[in-house]
Amino acid sequence: MAKYILHNALRFLLLMVAVSVVVFTLVSLSPVDPVQANVGQAALLSMSPEKRAQLDAYWGVGTPLPERYLSWASALVQGDMGTSLRYNAPVAQVIASRAVNSLALMAIAWVASGVIGFLLGVLAGVRRGSLVDKLVKSYCFVLAASPTFWIGLLFLMVFAVGLGWFPLGFSVPVGKAAADVTLLDALHHIALPAITLSVVGVANVALHTREKTIDVMESDYVRFARARGMATWQVARCHGLRNLVLPAITLQFAQISEIFGGSVLVEQVFSYPGLGQAAVTAGLGGDVALLAGIALVSAALVFGGNLAANVLYGVVDPRMRRRGGAR
Template sequence: MPRFIARNIVKFVLLLLAVSLVAFTLVSVSPIDPVQANVGQAALVNMSEAKRAQLAEYWGANTPLWERYANWLTAFVQGDLGMSLRYNAPVADVIAARALNSLALMATAWAASGVLGFALGILAGANRGRLVDRIVKGYCFLLASVPTFWLGLVFLVVFSVQLGWFPFGFSVPIGVSAADVTLADALHHLALPALTLSVVGVANIALHTREKTIDVLESDYVRFARARGLSTWGVLRHHGLRNLALPAITLQFASISEIFGGSVLVEQVFSYPGLGQAAVTAGLGGDVALLAGIAVFSAAFVFAGNFIANVLYGVVDPRMRKGAGRA
């Protein structure tokens, strides 16, 4: 176990270094001029050369990549994520202000997609070849190929424009102060983005759970249980859920990266003020400190999900605990 923990710590540190370096490199090779992107073409044309040079120095446009990255890494080790030039605030404050919205959105969609996908997978596997199985498979294959942003636009048109059940976007009602926003208001604005994100995330876990259910039902111990008079659902309830939960847990925690990636598109479509929207703003504006901070936060978030999946895998399967203990 100590080796297992030490190995994961080393992987975590290397991951953060790689992600932050990639973020800095992408901003450096991007054709976007941060000065022009943030002041506008018209203002840039009418600006004096001295002012342009001052703004370029402020945005670090002429600073070499290695020097910017070394300065950022030194400050990061000391607990300073830098200053977001786009939001004119510390990166840590920007992330803290938007992380709650993103985490609420992702947690809701993650839980809903996991429960629904697991249930649909068992339902389809237990009724293999029947109508309900074909419906579930068709639903999964269709949604697996549907772009998240397109589905979000469709949901906006149907549920917000035509039916008027949900607001058009944002995380709170327009014109209402933060002190007057109720939990019901926040949940009302969260519902449609979370629904969009969860519907897309159902397909993978449902299809994998379906295949595992079929394998379980065709196993020898299930045939023996059926020979004793147990029904299909009785066999699954008493003998199959543990085997079905094992891959479902792994897939569910491994899907955190997909949920996070999908949240970027969903937040843009619904103008939802989360980390995904801030990342797009930082990328288009050349705000490398904010982009690197969000990239590091997201990498840590995804790594934590995979680490929890490995731990839970060992809880479900004792053989994994023994393997981790020998490693």
């Protein structure tokens, strides 16, 4: 156990270093001028050279990449993630204020897409070649080929603009005091972004579960169970579901990275104040400290999901624990 913990701790540390280096490198190579992006072209043209030099120093323009990275990394080791120049607040504070919205959105979409995708995949796999199977595959193929932002815009036009069932955006009603916002208000605003993110995430889970279900239903032990007179759905429930648990766990936790990536686009479409929207704002404004902080948080979420999947393997399948102990 100590060796396993040490191994994963080293992997996590290397992942954090790699992500931070890549973020700083990409921002440095980006053609975005942070001063121009944040003060505007007109203000930049009328600005005095002294004021421009002052803003360049404030945004770190012209500072060598290694120097900026080492200064930021040394502060991070001491618990300081830096200051967001775009929001004029500590990065940790910006991330904490927006993480609640993003985590709630991603959690709802993660659970809903996993459950619905698993059920549709099992249904299509058991009824392979039927009309239900064709409908599920068509639904998944269309979704897999559709950009997330396009689905979001479509849902926004139909359900928010056309039917008026949901608000146009944001996480709370516009003009309403924070103290007066109720749980029902928050759920009403998060519903359409969560539905959009869930619908997009269903396709991958359903298609993979369908293929695994087909493999299980064509196995020898299922044929033997059918030869004993068991009905199709009885065989699937008693024998098939057990063998679909591990692949389902793998797909479910692998979905974390895809859900987070999709949330960036969904939050932009619905103007939902979360980490994804903050990441876009930081990228367009050259706010490297905030962008690096969000990248580290998202990488930690993905790493935690994969680690949880590995731990659950041993819980679900004791053979995995024996193999791990034999190494």
